[in-house]
Amino acid sequence: MKKYSVLIFIIIMVVLSGCSSEEQDSDEKTELTISAAASLTDALLQLQDTFEKEHPEIQTSYNFGGSGSLRKQIEQGAPIDLFLSASSIDYEKLVEQQRVMEGEAILSNNLVLISDNEASVSSFDSFLAGEGTIAIGTPEVVPAGTYAQETLTNLGAWDTLENQNRLVTTKDVSQVLTLVREGAADVGIVYSSDVNRADNVHILQEFDKSLHSPIKYYAAIIDNGEENEAKLKAKETYYQFISSETAKKVFEEYGFQFTISVQK
Structure with a gap:
């Protein structure tokens, strides 16, 4: 009987361990790294909490700086998922290099x-x-x-x-x-x-x-060789969020003009 009891105990522990492992996997967050023009800092940090509350499965981190420097980092292989550029030139260069999966101008400024x-x-x-x-x-x-x-x-x-x-x-x-x-x-x-x-x-x-030339800000999903389905879905989710009514209100609070149709 003891042997059977030990065997049953081992089986139960294995099952529980498997459940625990599955639970842990389901709780793992998909991480997005977003490079953005320094002038977007305050607006994006304000939107960060809202986005992560709406999408608890996604965690975002930001890399702020000059759009030209950020573009060069992407060209050099930095693992960037999305790029928010204050420059049409830097955006277009990445388009020409086929590094942009999806993108458009979303904001303007003075x-x-x-x-x-x-x-x-x-x-x-x-x-x-x-x-x-x-x-x-x-x-x-x-x-x-x-x-x-x-x-x-x-x-x-x-x-x-x-x-x-x-x-x-x-x-x-x-x-x-x-x-x-x-x-x-x-x-x-x-x-x-x-x-x-x-x-x-x-x-x-x-x-x-x-x-001066028209001042436009571009949002782009970057192709960095990522084939993970969860990551691709997270990129698209954030891209849509940046075009939402929620984002529009915050950007306009900071003096930007929204230039696209709002995603409901």
């Missing part, structure tokens, strides 16, 4: 001149007439910097500022905000949505849209 709250200048013209410095993102890797260069060139001011060493270039728009807020630069050029992210900074003026 370019503005900012200063700290104690600045003596009142407009771009008054800044240009002085000797102060202007901070912009590095044009080669930061879309806001690319738009800033176009704007300054079309205003006939780029060569003057460059020759007078009055240009300060940064790794992203967050650094532009920091330099202006701390008085390390007299003025800066960022997106209107960025001003929500910084204390002691205000808008001096909004630049005319005709001075």
Whole structure:
């Protein structure tokens, strides 16, 4: 009898162990890594909790920076699942390389001149007439910097500022905000949505849209060789969420304009 009891006990333990293992597998979350333009930081972090509550089976992590630098990371094989770019050029380069499974422009923005709250200048013209410095993102890797260069060139001011060493270039728009807020630069050029992210900074003026290329943000599902069905489904779920009414409300709170039909 003892032998039978031991055998039954072993069988029960094996069954329970199998159930426990299945339970553990079902509780595992699918992880998504999302590379996004630095100017989207606050809006996306606010949306993160909402998304993960709606989809508890998915866990998201973000990699924020200049769109050009993020695109290069993807080209070099970084395991990125989705890319939210502030640059049509960086998005299109990935499309050409067949790294985008699905994508479209979802947001637009405005370019503005900012200063700290104690600045003596009142407009771009008054800044240009002085000797102060202007901070912009590095044009080669930061879309806001690319738009800033176009704007300054079309205003006939780029060569003057460059020759007078009055240009300060940064790794992203967050650094532009920091330099202006701390008085390390007299003025800066960022997106209107960025001003929500910084204390002691205000808008001096909004630049005319005709001075630069259209400012569009693109959402893209990245093809990184992932064949796992759960991961592919999670990517599509997040992609749809970014186009939802919930996302639209948050993006608009931060000064972005929604450019696509809302996913219900």
